Amino acid sequence: MGDLFDQDPSGGQSDRAAEPDGTGTAPRPLADRLRPRALSEVIGQQQVLGPDAPLGVMLASNSLSSLVLWGPPGVGKTTIARLLADETDLHFVQISAIFTGVADLKKVFEAARQRRRIGQGTLLFVDEIHRFNKAQQDGFLPHMEDGTVLLVGATTENPSFELNAALLSRAQVLVLERLGGEDLEALLTRAEAELNRELPLTEAARATLKDMADGDGRALLNLVEQVAAWTVKDPLDPEALSTRLMRRAAKYDKSGEEHYNLISALHKSVRGSDPDAALYWYARMLTGGEDPRFLARRLTRMAVEDIGMADPQAQTVCLDAWNAYERLGSPEGELALAQAVIYVALAPKSNAGYVAYKGAMRLAKQTGSAMPPKHILNAPTSMMKDQGYGTGYAYDHDAEDGFSGQNYFPDDVPRPDLYQPVERGFERDLKKRLEYFEKLRVKRNGG
Structure with a gap:
């Protein structure tokens, strides 16, 4: 395996991927060939890159500070970090928290100190920064405070859960978003220009291809490379495209933030009496691999908390659906739970019992052992x-x-x-x- 660093810690620049030279060298991947050369070429993320957005303001005022870039895969975290180093004439060093140990970090910091002595600053990009434990994260603090490095961390996990408070107090968190339909279309058009041909797809199949990428620019370009290699007589429709390509699995961490985000969306859709939205989030969690028993338990909680005595039957419906799942298993039991989702979404809502219970608990604590x-x-x-x-x-x-x-x-x-x-x-x-x-x-x- 190659070095852990994109650049030699001693200060030497790493080589870029070689261009095809006719000697059997593999061509550069499309994602690498289309990597932006300036921040103005980055597709999307204007909420952080625009002239009035955080990075735009920092660069205009020459006040770039340490950052944590938080967002899903394939939205430009590494690219933005590289381009920030170019914009500010900082030496770019990249490490991954997955492969880097304490000894490697010491080398990085020592090389950064040497560069600082000759007037060269260092932008240290740490991919998957949440993989470092709390003690390792503390190790960055003195080098950030004395200016040895300007830290740019990248994470797909919620920084408020995964990074310690001391590190977060010294770095601004910027949220990068999954690429939307217009962003993916712009990237697709840029890829076709690089390939010098249009993909053999109908308009509907083109939309399906973008859906398959699920907001991930890198994933889209990988799919484009596969499609571009095909020899077809007529443009492919969505069904033909889906037969040839596997849809990218939706991002879902059953024990992480995505789990809590989606169950929150389901609960609030039920509370808001929107059965279509509730069914959508229910389906999203199932396709992500969520345990239907967890969903059955939470549906029963919704019936108790948000419907209560406005429709006492709602709790019975949820328990019956839960029991049906236990007896039938998947997929039949999941349909019973889906029907419970519809019922609780359309049931009259009242949290009066929930509020009364919480009030009784407060009163019980206040009155102590009153007889x-x-x-x-x-x-x-x-x-x-x-x-x-x-x-x-x-x-x-x-x-x-x-x-x-x-x-x-x-x-x-x-x-x-x-x-x-x-x-x-x-x-x-x-x-x-x-x-x-x-x-x-x-x-x-x-x-």
Whole structure:
């Protein structure tokens, strides 16, 4: 395996990929041939590169600082770091956290110190920076603070979870986005110009090719190289293209941020009563390999938290769907869960029970060990009867309307209004019942 660094730590520039010379050398990959030579050639990412965006402002004011570039694969993190070094006349050094150890880092920092003595700054690009542990990340701090290196880290993971606070306090996080349809079309057009021919695809198949890339520019160019190598008589339609090419697997980390992002999207779509969006996010998680049991559990939680007593049947529907999945397995059981998704999305919504529960928990913590009123305590012994346990208790079934209106809270705890049902679904009826019993309570207590 070659060096870990794009440039020799001693300061020598690394060689670029060789051009084809007719001696059997493999041609440079299309992605390398199309690598931008200036920041103005970068496709997309104007939210960080535009004249009023963070990098545009930094470069215009000659105030480039350490950065963390956070974004999915194939959106230009490495390219932007290289071009930043070119724009600022900094010596570019690239390492990968996957292959670099402490000894390698010491060499990098020592070489950077030597360059600094002769007036040459160093831009240190660390790919997969989240792979370094917290102690290794701390090792960068003194070299960032004294100006030995200007650090540019790249990560596909959320920096707030994966990078320590000390490092984040010394580096600005810039978010790079997956390439949109217009960006991918611009890249595809640039690739065809480089190849000096159009791809043998119908317009619909061209759109399918971009969909296959899933926002990853590098993946798109790799697909373009495959298509360009084919000899076909007529332009391919989407079905023919899909037969020849494998669709790129969607990015999904079942234990990482993507997992939490998508379950949040599903939950909020259900809460927002949008069954189409809810089904989409449900399908996205399934195609990413999510455990349907996790989805069944979360759907049941949604029924309890966001629907509650507005439709008590929602919880039963979710539990039945969960049970159907356990009995049927995949794929039949996943359809049962999909139907539960539709049901909970369209059910009337109320979080009144959830709010009431949280209020009761707060009140319980505030009131500590306050005793129940004595009239609702059992008195199994004569001593307890002498203490007044059970004295004055009214048996509700014997009371008029089956309601005594007695107080059941501790004597020194004012009666709260914890459960406040909404005017939706079954809770409309429950609200009427609450109001009915409150009127009786006031009447029974002489109000």
